[in-house]
Ligand code: ATP
């Protein structure tokens with residue numbers, strides 16, 4: 001490819017609507033162009049990157065026994081009603097009506113479609129298991145599309161689904177896919193960590209995410225990990241060994257104390273001169289559920305979380321514990337209206353007759369003689385113990401859940417070592433779905449005795465566009481992108497310094513041809529621009545190798561530069577060509 005013909009425009013400045021480095025760089029280097037919020041055109045350079053990632057995906061998935069198909073992007077509501085997700089999926093699902101007034105949606109994922117596809121095609125146990133995947137556009141009307149391709153509204157995903165007759169068979173395929181994913185990301189030049197995760201709206205029980213670890217907030221996930229035993233989990237799933245810890249407030253008698261205006265945990269700890277972990281904090285939530293009587297409507301219920309004062313609520317865990325569609329922190333007005341006290345003084349005290357779910361976090365288990373709100377303005381109770389709770393307070397007794405965020409330094413559940421935390425970008429995930437879709441959708445296979453059962457399913461996703469962006473996030477410097485050779489749009493660029501110098505131009509053309517003939521994907525920067533401009537563009541675009549043909553050809557030398565190395569090396573043209581060919585052949 002000649003740079004003079006390449007359909008790309010690099011920009012002098014970063015776009016001003018971008019926060020993430022990958023977003024800034026991919027726009028500035030001409031890889032993508034915004035059409036609307038969270039919707040981008042993938043320009044030719046980007047398309048090459050995405051094609052390479054897809055090629056690696058196809059090779060590895062096919063080798064692992066999966067088969068590619070392609071399902072419709074526009075989906076009828078009917079299928080989603082069958083699975084029960086039409087009501088629960090929320091606003092990420094872009095819904096519309098066709099001209100006949102049929103409800104439709106743009107596919108955010110394809111569990112429903114694939115289940116309907118397999119049903120009736122593969123009905124016999126003899127034909128199972130089967131693993132089917134596609135690489136396709138998805139649309140999710142994300143509440144906060146941001147960070148460019150990391151969280152777009154329209155994006156490309158590889159989604160795969162497997163169908164089984166037993167849990168053992170699913171376990172085997174799950175491991176097969178985990179191994180394939182590890183190979184895929186490695187071949188993309190990306191190091192990933194496989195971590196335990198929450199299964200969320202998609203359902204099922206066992207799931208793992210593949211994270212690219214980064215140290216900035218564009219990694220939207222906190223990953224807790226143990227250096228000793230290898231335990232690692234997304235913060236929405238991570239647990240620590242907390243339950244055997246005892247904290248004693250030291251109060252020797254139960255009494256109500258005036259605490260005027262003291263509402264925060266910090267202030268209470270100071271007020272009583274105790275540690276925060278001796279206060280049982282109450283956090284009031286409003287939870288949204290589908291209305292059982294009218295499925296197009298939702299209802300809100302309050303839920304009170306009791307958690308040790310030094311801990312925070314993990315809202316994904318809470319959402320799961322409540323089985324709600326959505327949750328939000330309740331307002332002061334709601335607290336006053338429903339519980340009679342403003343939030344700073346609430347607790348479960350005397351609320352046994354209210355329609356209120358009370359959930360205790362496991363962190364509270366070891367608390368003694370602690371402080372709680374008195375459910376009266378400007379008052380707290382001190383010296384409280386679990387044995388003081390009666391049916392007047394909580395109907396049916398205390399129930400504990402894991403609904404708190406792990407903190408760095410807490411002990412690993414598996415080995416007790418202090419947990420560490422880092423940020424991660426989720427590039428892929430694998431789920432064991434079980435019969436979550438096949439059961440409600442009545443998708444059945446027949447066993448050897450002629451009996452029917454719902455398929456046991458797994459599903460496996462990889463964000464193709466997100467993987468490209470994650471690579472940029474992970475590999476860049478002040479000058480631009482540093483693509484891993486495996487997924488770079490081109491392997492190399494050849495730059496004649498002076499395009500008016502015939503000798504330089506001839507040698508550059510010769511090198512270009514040799515590289516092309518050897519199968520190297522190479523750009524010849526034949527533009528009549530200053531060398532400085534070409535170098536800047538080469539660094540910004542991020543070609544892994546550059547050969548510069550300049551004045552040194554009088555000594556029989558060119559400059560060979562690897563994008564990831566600071567310095568260029570002088571060598572003969574043939575040597576430089578060989579360096580590149582060898583590296584490309586080793587891919
Ligand atoms: P997230 O938690 O980041 O929203 P998810 O759990 O919704 O991801 P899945 O529905 O399982 O993700 O989708 C599979 C893969 O698709 C994800 O691992 C991610 O790489 C990618 N992906 C999901 N949402 C987006 C998005 N809005 N933009 C780009 N890629 C995405």
Ligand code: MG
Nearest residue numbers: 092140142200
């Ligand atoms: Mg999502």
